[in-house]
Structure formats: C-alpha cells, structure tokens
C-alpha cells in the first residue's frame with residue numbers, strides 16, 4: 001500500500017514535470033519558429049530589392065531639368081517613361097557629377113544617360129536639346 005502510494009506520487013511528480021516541460025516546449029518552439037519566419041520575410045524583402053540593387057541598368061531618358069543641387073550633387077528631372085527601368089513619367093532627383101550640374105540649367109529640355117542601381121539613379125551624361 002505504501003509502495004503503491006509512493007509510485008503514484010512519483011508518477012504524479014513525473015507527470016507534473018512532463019507537463020511543465022510540455023508547457024515550455026511549445027513556447028520555445030513558437031519562439032524559434034517566429035524568429036526564422038521574421039528573418040525570412042526580411043530576406044525576402046531584401047531579395048526583392050537585391051536584383052535591382054546589385055545590377056546597374058544603363059538607360060536613356062528625355063525630360064526637363066526642374067532643379068539642380070550643386071552642393072548635393074543632384075539634378076531633378078521631369079522625365080518621360082524609361083522602359084529600361086520600367087518607370088512611368090515622373091519628376092525625380094538623380095545623382096549627378098559637377099560637370100553635369102554645372103552644365104545644366106533649370107528649364108533645359110534634355111536627353112540624358114542614366115545608370116540605375118535599384119531605385120537610385122545617376123545621370124552620367126546630359127545633352128541639352130536645341
């Protein structure tokens with residue numbers, strides 16, 4: 001009788017211990033699953049950016065100079081569609097070397113060469129239309 005009680009007590013203790021472990025394990029599993037899932041969504045958003053970000057695209061555009069930032073080294077162009085970049089017409093700022101920001105003037109209608117890395121572009125050559 002005493003032996004049986006002891007066994008039951010031990011059994012209960014083992015069950016309780018098992019319950020305690022089981023209660024912890026799913027929490028740990030959820031945590032370790034959540035982390036890779038979060039990391040994966042992070043990777044995926046990086047992957048979506050990566051091809052465009054790592055492979056520069058050369059493109060040509062046409063537009064009008066709307067602003068020049070000589071100090072910042074930028075030129076803002078109201079440009080037509082650029083199929084190479086799958087861009088619709090828009091107004092946006094590009095990086096530009098001093099030779100370009102010095103040569104261009106606001107209001108100039110221009111043809112320009114672009115190097116695109118992701119959504120950032122640099123105007124590498126610009127030619128005022130007559």
Ligand SMILES: [Cu+2]
Nearest residue numbers: 087090091092
């Ligand atoms: Cu644009």
